[in-house]
Amino acid sequence: MPVPPPSCGCCHGTSCIPSGAGTALSLIWTFVLPVLQSGMPRQMQILFRPDVQEILNSFTALLGIRMGFFSAAGEELRVGENKPWCRYCTLLRTRLDQDGRCRETDRARQQEARDRAALLHYECHGGLVEAIKPLFLHDGHLLGYVMIGQLRMTDTPPAEYLFQWKQQHNNGELREAFLEAPYFEPSRLKHILGLFSSLVDYILQQHMIRVETAGNLEQIIAHMEQHCDIRLSLPEAARLVGKSPSRIAHLFREQYGAGFKDVQAEIILDKADWYMRHDPRMSIKEIAGAVGFRDPLYFSRFYRRKRGIAPSLARRREGDQQIV
Structure with missing residues (x-):
């Protein structure tokens, strides 16, 4: 079936939002x-x-x-x-x-x-x-x-x-x-x-x-992707692009149909999924730390609440799919 998301240069002419070295490039929110x-x-x-x-x-x-x-x-x-x-x-x-x-x-x-x-x-x-x-x-x-x-x-x-x-x-x-x-x-x-x-x-x-042209939100999204282990607050995101927090909150709702924290959560989870796919040697505890969770149990509960599946099971499914 179709090739996986282009973290290795196989994107056939498309380009993903810059997300730093080793970051998941294809998110639920933006491509x-x-x-x-x-x-x-x-x-x-x-x-x-x-x-x-x-x-x-x-x-x-x-x-x-x-x-x-x-x-x-x-x-x-x-x-x-x-x-x-x-x-x-x-x-x-x-x-x-x-x-x-x-x-x-x-x-x-x-x-x-x-x-x-x-x-x-x-x-x-x-x-x-x-x-x-x-x-x-x-x-x-x-x-x-x-x-x-x-x-x-x-x-x-x-x-x-x-x-x-x-x-x-x-x-x-x-x-x-x-x-x-x-x-x-x-x-x-x-x-x-x-x-x-x-x-x-x-x-x-x-x-x-x-489909939207890239703008201020792209800069915020890129910052979130590049610093998944550090939580960016709404006021900090607003200062990053020279807007008010209320304006940024409105733009997230308008363009993504979800709140600032919900988008941030999806970016964090997609980064965790990337680690599961590309570094099978990492433990769930290590993955939790890499995306900013000191408590791996809290990370597991967070992942399950958002994804509907435990990260350990998600990892096994990712492993099965990588065989293809």
Whole structure:
């Protein structure tokens, strides 16, 4: 599936908000990309309201189908329930060396959905069903994609992969993993796709995803990202950009749909998630300290309250997804 967030220079032409060395670059709140206007590139921010994550979580939890938001370049920015790719896909990628084919398929299907400017569903080369819906700005520029997958409509994976698996491993693990993917009859798939499309339209109609030019808030966000272990107060943030605290508080509510402290909390948690993904040797206690928590138990409660999952379990899920 699409490449991970571009902390290693693989952003295919997009650039993230500067966040200092070793900082998570793709946050729930902001993602910067070049948008052409009057022939000149300008820096824009994709702004997510918390409702977007709630919709992704609810769809994923109800149906067992992974729902995620991807940038126009294919970087995964948000995913429901932090759900990793299914075990069957992981086996294809890692044990049958199909990772390149998976990525090529994703890029081709994303381009097809973009060209059609409409929802596209298809069966991938691995025999699972996925769907993509592109999102466009009012001026016609591509904002990104919302994707769902993987689900099945059959009980048997493609014969070519069963044959390869038998030749290389000679056991039933691949078929078992395939059967773990959620199964739906064609009549239900039609309704799932309808619900998916309606949710994406609702997100756009309710302005849950907005695009803004970078401004004073970008400077504050960058400061928060670069100094996650030190809490920036609202008065300090206001002094940083020469505004009043009340004005900054209003701008956060207006642009992000959330308060100053809520945005700061998401930045802290995204930094913690980055450590989980990129430094598996760090303990939860060390991660807590790195993001400004002296008490690791308080950090765990804070993380669980905001993410709905314990950091130890989140770390295991991150580890599973990194295999892909």
